[in-house]
Amino acid sequence: MPPRPRFARGSGELDLSLDTGPEWTRVLAALSELDATAGDRVARRLREAALPVVGQVKSNALRLPALRGKHTGLRARVAEGVTVQPRLAPVAGLRIITTMREPDEAALPRGLDTRGGWRHPLYGDRRHWFRNPGYSWFREPIMDARPLFDRAAAEAIEEEVNRAARAGTRMGGLL
Numbered sequence: 001m002p003p004r005p006r007f008a009r010g011s012g013e014l015d016l017s018l019d020t021g022p023e024w025t026r027v028l029a030a031l032s033e034l035d036a037t038a039g040d041r042v043a044r045r046l047r048e049a050a051l052p053v054v055g056q057v058k059s060n061a062l063r064l065p066a067l068r069g070k071h072t073g074l075r076a077r078v079a080e081g082v083t084v085q086p087r088l089a090p091v092a093g094l095r096i097i098t099t100m101r102e103p104d105e106a107a108l109p110r111g112l113d114t115r116g117g118w119r120h121p122l123y124g125d126r127r128h129w130f131r132n133p134g135y136s137w138f139r140e141p142i143m144d145a146r147p148l149f150d151r152a153a154a155e156a157i158e159e160e161v162n163r164a165a166r167a168g169t170r171m172g173g174l175l
Helices: 022-035 038-062 074-080 107-115 139-144 147-164
Strands: 004-007 014-019 082-087 093-098 118-121 125-132
Touching: 014 139, 022 038, 022 074, 022 082, 022 147, 038 074, 038 082, 038 093, 038 139, 038 147, 074 107, 093 147, 107 118, 139 147
Parallel strands: none
Antiparallel strands: 004 014, 014 093, 082 093, 118 125
16 A cells, blocks of 8 residues: 555644554454564564664655755754654554654744745744745655665564464464
8 A cells, every 4th residue: 555645633743654564553453363463562662663764754854945045944943854664453554754843843844845835924024924845855755765664564463473483373364
């Protein structure tokens, strides 16, 4: 299933979900019934697989162009807010999200990642408005890394299935 870019409810924050699909979720649920720590191990592997692309996305945010090289710290705040959350239910996968400390800045990561850009007062001066171009610093790099996430999920779940098989467990007919 392709990644589903979506916005967090009630805000402009970016939220990109990479779901594995219902079949892997069923296998993972069966594994978790046999071994309560199986889900934790899979989640840890998914998170580890996402860390390089999260690092790339943060670096992309820091390299976004600034007007005449003048910086206000916005890019650093955007980069700081990128996090990864492995999910095991209702569907196994990953969420990579942005958050901003200040509520009035919540929509900035989305504006910076939208090709159409965004409009804002120039350095807070509401008499002078400026249109910033958008760049694909968040969604495209994550979607490009989708095969990496799929491989990591498959390997992590396969490892847990093999662990259950070595323990002699049948997993309710899934093995």
